[in-house]
Amino acid sequence: MQKRKLSFWEIWNMSFGFLGIQFGFALQNANTSRIFETLGADVEDIPILWIAAPVTGLVVQPIVGYFSDKTWTRLGRRKPYFLVGALLASIALFLMPNSPELWIAAGMLWIMDASINISMEPFRAFVGDNLPEEQRTLGFAMQSFFIGIGAVVGSALPYVLTNWMGIDNTAPAGEIPDSVKWSFYVGGVVFFLAVLWTVLFSKEYSPEEMEAFEKESAAITIEPKTEQEIRKNITTQQKSGSIMILVGAIVSYVIYANALTKELYILFIGLIIVGVLFLIVSELRKKSVRNGFTIIVSDLLNMPKTMKQLAWVQFFSWFALFSMWIYTTQAVTGHVFDTRDTTSKIYNDAADWVTVMFTVYNGVAAIVAFALPVLAKKTSNKFTHMLALILGGLGLISIYFMTTKTGLIISMVGVGIAWASILSIPYAMLSGSLPSSKMGYYMGVFNFFIVIPQIVASTILGFIVSNLFENQPVYALIIGGVSMIAAGLFTLKVTTNSRIDINHNND
Structure with missing residues (x-):
């Protein structure tokens, strides 16, 4: 018994929920530091305020993955987690920009990130559940496409609301601007409706069918047996x-x-x-x-060899990304536009431009998503991922040398190529190495290597910036760029156990 090939629109429907997930995630990434700083956080304290989110992810992701592997309800196997996470995340998106105090905003980030993870993690396993191996690359590419589109709109929304709809992007000291508030309200609605689309218009195989697939496919066994x-x-x-x-x-x-x-x-x-x-x-x-x-x-202890090798790639990739998400606003406002006055128009215009920068890298990722597998087929998945990460690292480093808005946009092109690759190629390399009965669990564990570098970044970047670089956040972006280049080099050491690799070749 073999899984049937799904049509393009069936894969579209099963991936559509990522549009909403990334819409919310983009709002979180582009605006959380701005919210923290507006509510009185010092630059060196911002990383630790982010720490609750990745720490929660360490606990939530494998547990949600494990139980989603074991779940079957009338709604399905993964769908209940999609829906519950979407509901909680949407509520958090409405509440976050209305936080009256800094500690409340930090708590809402905790709740919001945990809720996003409840929805997001089973989506990765959803591809492994529903698609035959030869279609998984398309499945992950489709997810990357929706991630890019959702992030484009989510990142650009405060800028669009201010410049196209006239909603104010400034506010008295200690208050969040209306443009940010309304962006989060829209994000809450989009998040829930996009995930609901996937729940309503996609199907899951029954436990009996999954068991039959497991037997027919000579399932991978990684646990000790004797x-x-x-x-x-x-x-x-x-x-x-x-x-x-x-x-x-x-x-x-x-x-x-x-x-x-x-x-x-x-x-x-x-x-x-x-x-x-x-x-x-x-x-x-x-x-x-x-x-x-x-x-x-x-x-x-029983992680496949491919997963252990990819752990180093993921660690340095996500350390770089987290340094970017934490410090881009402060680097652009302080280093490029030379202001830290959060009540000034210059600061808020510069902060809005950061949302445009994030829009660009996500837009590039959406465009590149379907091109990367083509390049990988002509070369190899390892070469493609290495090239993308090196371009991303150079993009981050180049921000230090930019003096204009246009230059900052050019920096984000490399970051967008890396982002598209990070969201697809590692998962395509990994999925064939996992037993289907533990797909959700190991996809959750794989995210340890996303969360741990976030914790490391949160615990050391503030110390490094304040003690070694005189509170100049732009140097955190340079560190991130070097880290991303290192991730690209680690990619060359990865071997894959997948029967169907991303480029149908053995690496």
């Missing part, structure tokens, strides 16, 4: 947990003893917590306890 393999796996888990606890404790002490920035505790205390979980689960597994908790924690 008693000897299981014992060895448990021992590895114990050793790994002990090392994590030791490293986390030593570094935490160094941070304390040297009175380093307290944000650094977040990463290493988190490492201690994961180490403790590994030790607890290893003891439970010795007693043959098997439940959702032990499976979720243990499967972290």
Whole structure:
């Protein structure tokens, strides 16, 4: 029994929800730092205010993925998560720009990001569920297209509302401009309706059909099977947990003893917590306890080789992206337009131009989305991804040298090419290496390598900018550019286990 090939419009419908998801995500990325700064946040404090979002993602993503693998309702397998996440995210989008205090805005970012993740993560597994391998590249490319379109409109909306509809983009000190508020209201409506479209106009295979596909496709098995393999796996888990606890404790002490920035505790205390979980689960597994908790924690050890190799690519790619999302507004307003007065027209015009810049890179991504697989077919997926990431890194670095609005737009072209590749090629490389029964879980775990660099960026970039670069945020973008180029070089080390690669060749 084989999965049938879907028509173009069926793939369109199953991917349409990403239009709304990225619409909301773009509003969050382009405007959150502006909201924080307007409510009184200092430049060096902005990264830590973002930290709640990625920390939440570490918990939410694998759990949602695991349970969506196990779920079947009258609505479907992944669809309930699409719908619940969309409803919660839409509510958060309405509330975020009305936050009266900085701490409330930070809390709303937490809720909004968690809700977006509830909707977004099952969408990646949705491609693996519904499409045969030879169509998965098209499926991920379609998602990238809608991500680009949604992000274009979402990023540009404050600028459009101000310059085309006359809605004010300035406000008294401590108040969010109306252009930002109305952008978030529109985003809340679009998010929910786009996801609802996918829920209503796409289908899912039944559990019986999925089981038949699993048997027919010689499913990939990555768990230890024999008693000897299981014992060895448990021992590895114990050793790994002990090392994590030791490293986390030593570094935490160094941070304390040297009175380093307290944000650094977040990463290493988190490492201690994961180490403790590994030790607890290893003891439970010795007693043959098997439940959702032990499976979720243990499967972290059983990641496919391709996934481990892609982890480095993802880490440096998303570290770069997070530095861009955090610091572009401050870099453009302060370095290019030479102002930090959030009540001035120059500042708010410059901040609006950042939304245009983000619109451009997302628009480029939407255009390039279907071109990258063509290039990959003529060369290789690794070469294509490496080239895209290097162009993106050069684009970020070039912002330092730009003095005009047009120049800033040119910088974003390279970033857009990288963004299109980041959203599609790694997932196409990975999907063939995953067992279909754990597709949702491992797609969630794969996002660890998106979230962890965000946490690292949030914990160290503020320290670096304030202590090494005299509170000049533009240097964070240079660091991000170098990181993205490094990600491109790491791509060359990736091997793929997929039977149908993005370019139908072995790399």
